[in-house]
Amino acid sequence: MLCENYRFDDKRLPGLSPVWCGTEQCAPGFSVGFTRPYWMLHFVVSGKGTFSTGGVTYDVMPSQIFVVRPHRPHVYTADKTDPWHYIWLNFYCDTELPALLDADVITAPSLGSLFADCLDAAREEYGAREAITAGLWALFAALIRMQAAHGTRQNPYVTAAKRYIEENYAKPIRVSDIARTLNLDRCYFSTVFRRETGTSPKQYLAEVRMEHAAELLSAEGASVTSAARRAGYGDCMNFSRHFKAHFGVSPSRYREMIAKNEIDGGFPDKISERNER
Structure with a gap:
């Protein structure tokens, strides 16, 4: 089973501060349910699963991102027949984030390469944290452009x-x-x-x-x-x-x-x- 997990030091920096980055091809039915004090973004590369938060359960497919907000209870579970493979980015953020991250699930096939770039950066011996910080800012910029292009507006x-x-x-x-x-x-x-x-x-x-x-x-x-x-x-x-x-x-x-x-x-x-x- 493919699994890579990279953690950065525990020091929380002002503004944007990466915590974890990794990837996993999950086992069938593998489920996680807990809370964290930081943001968690999972990009589904292949397979599928479910994500439950705020009393709502979503079916999550490839090229979708499910968003876990700080201190918010949630559960996500890999499908039993076609379990997902995802890349995750966990981070603290003290600044305003793109409005699209108010959604629990985002369909964004064009952002897979940005998650992959962050994973590649995490594998490096030096400068990984700085590179992932830059990658997160690039991801946020892409989300802002997506919102502008599609005219996403909440009531x-x-x-x-x-x-x-x-x-x-x-x-x-x-x-x-x-x-x-x-x-x-x-x-x-x-x-x-x-x-x-x-x-x-x-x-x-x-x-x-x-x-x-x-x-x-x-x-x-x-x-x-x-x-x-x-x-x-x-x-x-x-x-x-x-x-x-x-x-x-x-x-x-x-x-x-x-x-x-x-x-x-x-x-x-x-x-x-x-x-x-």
């Missing part, structure tokens, strides 16, 4: 709602508040949002809050009480209940595991070096 109400949530998730906002801001009926807004994103605005708001809470606990070492408050939860017990339902462990246990370097944003019963893929 303006959904775009505005997402922006409102990102700017106000720390406040005690509700779906009715978002709809009112957009001058829309709550039921109509929820229908449009679900049709465009595959998830409800309530679930999307909860996911944004959980992702920010996990970032506060892992990157900043915030206390559970502080993370709850800064993620928009006035009740710490309610926050802990939602966090455990979302990630599978309590926020205090998650914080403890991060502090002891037992995990790298994932959970030990689901992680092995192989699972970095």
Whole structure:
């Protein structure tokens, strides 16, 4: 079974910082399910599989990219009869990314060569990290050109709602508040949002809050009480209940595991070096 796995040093650099790069011809039915504090892009070279995130499951085919966002639960599984072969790029990014990466799955046959170039760079003894950083910027530029060429546009109400949530998730906002801001009926807004994103605005708001809470606990070492408050939860017990339902462990246990370097944003019963893929 083909498998190459290259990891760069753990130092997180400002802006864009590669973490892992590799490729694998997966075994039939091979499945991965965990969270990470960084972005993960998988380009499917051949074969097929499924990718589940945010309550939606996608059938992913060759020349498609499935996008895993930081701290977002997900599962991806190779097909049992035609398992996929993919190339992956994992990275931290503190800057704004192309809008196409808001999608969970992107069809982009022209980008396969950029993933292959990054893999070739990872095999080099010197300058691999710098070359992959440049390759990621080239990939982002290509995604921006794709969006411009195909006129990819999200429903303006959904775009505005997402922006409102990102700017106000720390406040005690509700779906009715978002709809009112957009001058829309709550039921109509929820229908449009679900049709465009595959998830409800309530679930999307909860996911944004959980992702920010996990970032506060892992990157900043915030206390559970502080993370709850800064993620928009006035009740710490309610926050802990939602966090455990979302990630599978309590926020205090998650914080403890991060502090002891037992995990790298994932959970030990689901992680092995192989699972970095």
